[in-house]
Amino acid sequence: MTPFQKFISNISWTVLGKILVQILLFAISILLTRYLGKKNLGDYATLLVIPVFIRLLNSFGLETLINAKLPALNIRDSSRGEGRYLVGRLLALRFTTTVMFCVLIYYCLPYYLSLIHRPEFIEFRWVLIFYFAAITIDSILSTLFMTLLRFKVLVKIESLGAFLNLIFLIIFIRMDYGIYGVLYAYIASLVVTNLSYLILSWDQYLGPTKMPKCGDMKHLAWVSYGITFLGFGLMTQSDVLLMNFFKVDGGEIGLYHLATGLTGTMVFLLSGVAPMALSLFSETFSKDGLEELGKLYCKIVGFSSYLTVPIYMFCVFNSGVLINFIYGSAFEEASLALVIFAAFAGIQTALGNNFTVSTLYVIHKRNEAIRTTIEGSVLNIGLNFLLIPVFGMLGAITATGITMVYMV
Numbered sequence: 001m002t003p004f005q006k007f008i009s010n011i012s013w014t015v016l017g018k019i020l021v022q023i024l025l026f027a028i029s030i031l032l033t034r035y036l037g038k039k040n041l042g043d044y045a046t047l048l049v050i051p052v053f054i055r056l057l058n059s060f061g062l063e064t065l066i067n068a069k070l071p072a073l074n075i076r077d078s079s080r081g082e083g084r085y086l087v088g089r090l091l092a093l094r095f096t097t098t099v100m101f102c103v104l105i106y107y108c109l110p111y112y113l114s115l116i117h118r119p120e121f122i123e124f125r126w127v128l129i130f131y132f133a134a135i136t137i138d139s140i141l142s143t144l145f146m147t148l149l150r151f152k153v154l155v156k157i158e159s160l161g162a163f164l165n166l167i168f169l170i171i172f173i174r175m176d177y178g179i180y181g182v183l184y185a186y187i188a189s190l191v192v193t194n195l196s197y198l199i200l201s202w203d204q205y206l207g208p209t210k211m212p213k214c215g216d217m218k219h220l221a222w223v224s225y226g227i228t229f230l231g232f233g234l235m236t237q238s239d240v241l242l243m244n245f246f247k248v249d250g251g252e253i254g255l256y257h258l259a260t261g262l263t264g265t266m267v268f269l270l271s272g273v274a275p276m277a278l279s280l281f282s283e284t285f286s287k288d289g290l291e292e293l294g295k296l297y298c299k300i301v302g303f304s305s306y307l308t309v310p311i312y313m314f315c316v317f318n319s320g321v322l323i324n325f326i327y328g329s330a331f332e333e334a335s336l337a338l339v340i341f342a343a344f345a346g347i348q349t350a351l352g353n354n355f356t357v358s359t360l361y362v363i364h365k366r367n368e369a370i371r372t373t374i375e376g377s378v379l380n381i382g383l384n385f386l387l388i389p390v391f392g393m394l395g396a397i398t399a400t401g402i403t404m405v406y407m408v
Contacts, residue, residue, distance in 0.1 A: 021155075024162035025265060026326070028169055032182050033258060033327050035173050041254030044179050046244055047124055049237040050105070050112065051132035058101045058136050059228045061221030062090045063143040068220060068282050068362065070147050073212055075287075081210035087144065088205035094140050101136075102129050116244040127183045134190035141197035144204060157196045165189035227373045236260045239396040242384045252393040258327065259337035259397065263345055266311050281362045290363065297359055305350045312346030315339075337397050344401030351405075376407045 033041055066087065073082040106129060113119045145154040168188045172181025232238050236256070243253050280300075285293045315322060319338040323331055360369040380403040387395025 020159050021162045022265065024159070024166050028162070028166050029261065029265065030326055031166075031169055031173065033331070036179065036182070036254075038251035038254040038331065040179060040250075041257055042250035042252065043121075043254075044182060045240050045253055045257035046116070046118060046250075047121060047128060047179065047183070049241050050109065050128050051135060052235070052237045053232060054101050054105055054132050055136045055139065056228050056232055058094075058097050058132075059139070059225060060093070060097065061224030061228070062094055062140055064224035065090060065217060065221050066140070066143050067147050069212075069217060070144075071282050079208065079210070081208050082212035084203075084205055084207055085209035085211055088209065091140065091205055094137065098133055098136050102133060105129050105132060116241060117247060118244060124179070124183075127180060127187070130187050131183055134187045134194065137194050138190050138197075141194060141201065144201055145197065148201075148204070153200060157193050157200075160196070161189045161193035164192055223367075223370060227369055230370070230373045230377050232377070236400060238381065239384060239388075239400055242381070242388055243393065243396055246388050248388065248392050248396075255331065255334040255337060256393045256397060258323075258331055259334045259341050260400075262323070262326070262338060263312075263315060263342045266315055266342075281359060285362045293359070293362065308349050309346050312342045312349065315342035316346070337394060340394070340401055341397050344404050348404045348407070356407075372407060376403050379403050379406060 032044075036044060070083050070086060073086060074080055076082070106125060109125050109128070110119070110122055113121050142154065142158075145157075165185055165188075168185035169182065172185050175181065177184070239256065240253055243256070280296065281293060284296050316339050319342070320332060320335040323334055323338065327334075380399055383399030383402060384396055387399050389395075391398070
């Protein structure tokens with residue numbers, strides 16, 4: 001089976017699974033958005049910046065090491081002992097650093113909240129710590145399943161997690177727990193999925209091991225870590241941070257969160273494709289060299305664009321109808337933001353940006369990846385400082401959109 005045939009055979013399970021997960025996530029999105037309202041939705045988005053940013057600090061390039069190195073190790077060592085050694089050590093490291101960063105959040109959170117003028121959010125300290133721990137463990141375990149191309153299992157676990165999230169959310173909403181309920185519903189569902197990942201992947205970290213040659217692993221991990229950390233300036237969470245810094249109204253932040261979240265949710269077909277592509281890129285480059293890698297890259301970019309660009313176009317031309325139908329007329333003000341963000345996201349996808357960094361990793365051009373990330377982060381933050389004080393939320397979304405296209 002060729003690498004592209006592997007991609008197609010697994011993408012079917014990815015698409016089918018994501019359709020089911022997406023239905024559940026839409027229900028969750030509708031429930032929490034209508035329940036919280038614009039102001040509380042903005043507060044919710046502001047709180048999420050904290051665990052998301054700390055997760056980046058805690059990444060240390062481990063997900064990239066699994067994605068890029070595990071397939072090659074399993075090809076080279078048929079006993080898979082080298083792969084088990086790598087996975088076992090990386091999981092142990094992730095659990096250790098997670099505990100350390102939980103302590104960091106506990107003691108440093110008051111200073112951050114003072115910076116963004118929201119000291120009242122200190123009451124959420126413990127729930128944010130639990131949220132961070134859940135998402136950072138989920139990140140490495142789900143990456144492991146994607147790398148191993150165990151998409152049938154992955155889809156089942158993700159579907160279970162989304163279903164549990166919905167059930168817990170309904171329960172907590174009926175109990176009127178507010179933002180706490182939304183956060184704890186997600187945490188509870190991730191606890192179940194993380195335990196499922198650990199149980200079903202035990203053979204990947206337990207058993208006979210053999211130390212692999214490190215080669216460029218450390219360099220790859222640090223390069224990936226640098227790109228991930230610097231990439232915070234490219235994420236929507238950095239926009240939310242700066243909007244709070246410039247004291248943008250919480251309702252406007254809520255509309256921003258809705259527009260960017262809905263755009264990302266609508267292109268669910270791409271979920272999981274990038275990690276799977278990186279795994280296949282690594283395998284192809286190891287076996288067949290640069291020329292075959294280039295052919296595979298073109299096929300995957302074309303296939304992904306074919307699946308997702310029409311969805312972006314639908315968002316652009318039907319933004320008002322879409323928001324009214326899903327969230328109600330109270331959120332209609334987010335229509336223009338959705339048009340802007342969906343247009344830029346569609347252009348970025350059509351140009352293949354979702355797979356550019358993956359390819360640079362595989363062909364050992366990591367300095368170019370770092371330089372591009374730094375340039376994009378500086379551009380986005382600079383545009384935010386210029387546009388947010390003048391245009392508020394629309395300035396933030398425009399800055400992010402321009403940067404997304406520049407990154408290509």
